[in-house]
Amino acid sequence: MKVEFYGHVRQYHNIKAEIDRNIQTVLESGQYVMGPMLKKFEAELAAYHGLQFAVGTGNGTDSIWLALMGLGIGPGDEVITHPNTFFATAEAIWIAGATAVFVDCCPKTKCIDPEKIEAAITPKTKAIIPVHLYGQCADMPAIKKIADRHKLKIIEDNAQGIGARGAGFKIGELSDATSTSFIIQKNLGTFGDSGALVTNNAQLEATVRKLRNHGSNARNVHSFGFNSRLDDLHAGILSAKLKHIDEYNDQRRKWSARYTAGLSGCKNIELPVELPGYHHVFHLYVVETRKSEWRDPMVDFLVKNNIDAKTHYSIAIHQQAGYPWGKGARIAGSVANAEANAARCVSLPMFPELTADEVDYVIAKVKEWDAQHGGK
Numbered sequence: 001m002k003v004e005f006y007g008h009v010r011q012y013h014n015i016k017a018e019i020d021r022n023i024q025t026v027l028e029s030g031q032y033v034m035g036p037m038l039k040k041f042e043a044e045l046a047a048y049h050g051l052q053f054a055v056g057t058g059n060g061t062d063s064i065w066l067a068l069m070g071l072g073i074g075p076g077d078e079v080i081t082h083p084n085t086f087f088a089t090a091e092a093i094w095i096a097g098a099t100a101v102f103v104d105c106c107p108k109t110k111c112i113d114p115e116k117i118e119a120a121i122t123p124k125t126k127a128i129i130p131v132h133l134y135g136q137c138a139d140m141p142a143i144k145k146i147a148d149r150h151k152l153k154i155i156e157d158n159a160q161g162i163g164a165r166g167a168g169f170k171i172g173e174l175s176d177a178t179s180t181s182f183i184i185q186k187n188l189g190t191f192g193d194s195g196a197l198v199t200n201n202a203q204l205e206a207t208v209r210k211l212r213n214h215g216s217n218a219r220n221v222h223s224f225g226f227n228s229r230l231d232d233l234h235a236g237i238l239s240a241k242l243k244h245i246d247e248y249n250d251q252r253r254k255w256s257a258r259y260t261a262g263l264s265g266c267k268n269i270e271l272p273v274e275l276p277g278y279h280h281v282f283h284l285y286v287v288e289t290r291k292s293e294w295r296d297p298m299v300d301f302l303v304k305n306n307i308d309a310k311t312h313y314s315i316a317i318h319q320q321a322g323y324p325w326g327k328g329a330r331i332a333g334s335v336a337n338a339e340a341n342a343a344r345c346v347s348l349p350m351f352p353e354l355t356a357d358e359v360d361y362v363i364a365k366v367k368e369w370d371a372q373h374g375g376k
C-alpha cells in the first residue's frame with residue numbers, strides 16, 4: 001500500500017461537477033479578475049466566519065502584511081509571534097517593515113504561549129499574531145486580555161484552521177482581523193495560490209481592498225498600493241469547496257481520532273493534544289518523537305514503507321541559515337518549547353479523503369517503528 005500526504009485529486013473527483021460548473025460560469029462571464037464570482041465568494045466567506053467583511057488577496061502571506069499595513073503597523077514597530085510556525089508568518093512582519101519578536105509556544109498545543117507574551121512587550125509593540133497551528137485555535141481569550149491591557153492589535157494567522165473553534169469563542173471574534181491562506185494543501189485549498197482577510201473593521205476592510213488593487217477602488221483613480229487579488233477562477237473553486245468545509249473537517253477529526261486511538265500505546269512518540277472544549281480541525285496530525293535524534297529515522301522508516309510522512313516545521317524560523325537577513329528580529333526569553341517542536345515533529349498523512357485501510361496501515365507502521373526502532 002502507498003499512502004499519500006495529500007488528497008487534492010480525490011477531493012476534486014468527489015465534487016468535480018460543482019467545481020467544473022463554477023469554473024465554467026467564470027469562463028463564460030468574461031470577468032476573471034475582481035468579477036462577480038470573487039464578490040460572491042467574499043460574501044460567502046464573511047458569512048461563514050459570522051463577520052461583516054472578507055477581502056480576497058493573492059495569498060495568505062499578503063493577507064497578513066496587508067492587514068499590518070492597513071492597521072498602520074510598519075518600520076519601528078514590533079509584532080509578537082512564535083518561531084515554530086510556517087516561515088510566512090514572520091516573513092509578512094518583515095515585508096511590512098516591522099520587527100518580529102519571537103516568544104515560546106505552549107508545550108501542549110504548540111500555539112503561542114500567552115504567558116510568554118507580556119514579558120516581550122515594549123513601548124514599540126503594536127500587535128500580536130497568534131497562529132492557529134495545525135488547526136487548533138490559539139488561546140484567544142488570554143491573548144485578547146493582554147492585547148487590551150497594552151492596546152495592541154491582534155491579527156489571527158488562520159492559514160491552517162478554517163472551521164476551528166475554541167472553548168466558547170470563534171475565530172475572528174476576539175481580534176482585529178483574521179488572515180487565511182487557500183494554497184492547495186490547506187483545509188480550504190484551491191488549485192493554486194490565494195488568500196483572504198476577514199474582519200468586522202470597516203476601515204481596515206476599505207484600506208486593504210484598495211491596497212490589494214494598486215491603491216484603487218475606482219477606474220483610473222489610484223493611491224499607493226499593490227497587486228494582490230484573488231482571481232475569480234480560484235474564487236469559483238473555493239466557493240464550491242466552502243460548502244463542504246465542515247464535512248471535510250469532520251472527516252479530518254474522524255481520522256485523527258482513529259490515529260490517536262491506534263497509537264495511544266506507543267512509548268516513543270507524543271500524540272497531538274486537543275484542548276477540552278476546542279474544535280481542532282487537524283490541518284495536520286503532528287506527533288513528536290520523544291528524542292529529536294529519532295525524528296529523521298522515523299520519517300525515513302515511514303517513507304521506506306510507502307507512507308509520505310513530512311515535518312512541519314523542522315527548522316524554527318530563528319534557526320534558519322542567515323537569520324534574520326538584516327531584518328528586525330528579537331527573541332524574547334527562552335523558546336525551548338518551539339525549538340523542541342521543530343526538532344521532534346513528524347506529520348502523518350492527513351486529508352479528508354483518506355480511507356480507513358490507509359489510516360490503519362499508517363498506524364501499523366508507526367507502531368512497528370515504535371516497537372522495533374524507537375528508543376534505540
Ligand SMILES: Cc1ncc(COP(=O)(O)O)c(C=O)c1O
Nearest residue numbers: 059060061086088089159181183
Ligand atoms: C501558518 C501559515 N501562515 C501563513 C501562510 C502563508 O500562506 P500562503 O502560502 O498562501 O502565502 C501559511 C501557508 O502557506 C501558513 O501555514
